[in-house]
Amino acid sequence: GAAIQLEHLTKAYPGSPVPAVDDVSMEIKAGETVVFVGPSGCGKSTTLKMINRLIEPTSGRIRIGDEDVTAIDPVGLRRKVGYAIQASGLFPHMSVAENIALVPKMTGWSRARTRERVAEMLDLVGLDPGEFHDRYPRQLSGGQQQRVGVARALAADPPVLLMDEPFGAVDPITRDHLQDELIRLQHELHKTIVFVTHDFDEAIKLGDRIAVLRERSHIAQFDTPEAILTN
Numbered sequence: 439g440a441a442i443q444l445e446h447l448t449k450a451y452p453g454s455p456v457p458a459v460d461d462v463s464m465e466i467k468a469g470e471t472v473v474f475v476g477p478s479g480c481g482k483s484t485t486l487k488m489i490n491r492l493i494e495p496t497s498g499r500i501r502i503g504d505e506d507v508t509a510i511d512p513v514g515l516r517r518k519v520g521y522a523i524q525a526s527g528l529f530p531h532m533s534v535a536e537n538i539a540l541v542p543k544m545t546g547w548s549r550a551r552t553r554e555r556v557a558e559m560l561d562l563v564g565l566d567p568g569e570f571h572d573r574y575p576r577q578l579s580g581g582q583q584q585r586v587g588v589a590r591a592l593a594a595d596p597p598v599l600l601m602d603e604p605f606g607a608v609d610p611i612t613r614d615h616l617q618d619e620l621i622r623l624q625h626e627l628h629k630t631i632v633f634v635t636h637d638f639d640e641a642i643k644l645g646d647r648i649a650v651l652r653e654r655s656h657i658a659q660f661d662t663p664e665a666i667l668t669n
């Protein structure tokens with residue numbers, strides 16, 4: 439069934455003459471990677487933020503599994519939905535380990551289990567736990583910060599992962615490498631991923647299906663990369 443369902447989702451920011459997201463409906467299946475691709479300002483981030491309730495829709499609704507997001511308690515939602523954004527998303531005053539441990543701690547995991555999980559997550563994203571556990575974000579390269587961001591988003595093993603331009607701030611070679619790693623991770627973990635980018639090549643590379651968005655997140659096309667490339 440659908441892992442995520444958007445129904446007539448609309449967001450009008452106060453004081454803005456046009457809605458940022460206007461009447462968007464779509465179904466995202468369990469285990470697929472859907473990429474939202476579209477120009478800057480078309481409402482991609484706004485849509486992601488509504489899915490994890492960082493902002494409330496003006497109208498419409500969102501279901502995750504068979505639950506309305508408004509019916510899920512905040513900690514439950516953090517456990518269901520991981521969120522990775524650009525490097526700035528790491529808390530600078532917290533070590534790598536503390537950043538990764540955030541949601542597990544919030545959901546009441548024991549110290550021992552959390553500690554083990556942090557090391558496991560660092561391994562998963564290709565960072566040596568011994569070397570990186572106690573570092574601070576400023577002591578990492580851009581690519582390493584992105585890896586920690588992904589490790590943090592996955593730490594509590596959420597079925598859904600939202601990624602907002604997660605590789606937007608790294609150089610092209612590192613980005614290419616991180617994209618390959620995400621594909622490898624996805625083969626291993628089978629998350630339901632919604633990935634936002636303005637980079638069409640990135641969308642084609644990563645998406646099982648791609649939603650090509652126009653202004654106000656109007657869906658111009660929603661199809662496989664193969665179908666999008668031939669249309």
Ligand code: ADP
Pocket residue numbers: 451452454458476477478479480481482483484485
């Ligand atoms: P994208 O992620 O596609 O770049 P956004 O969702 O960030 O687009 O923005 C969509 C539109 O909503 C833009 O016109 C942007 O200026 C506007 N917007 C975003 N956040 C806010 C906000 N907090 N208040 C008012 N307008 C906003």
Ligand code: ADP
Pocket residue numbers: 576577578579580581582
């Ligand atoms: P990249 O070439 O990937 O951009 P950098 O040149 O930023 O990486 O860093 C190279 C290595 O030095 C990385 O392993 C990084 O973790 C480490 N490093 C960078 N800055 C610091 C710092 N302030 N303290 C400790 N190690 C650092």
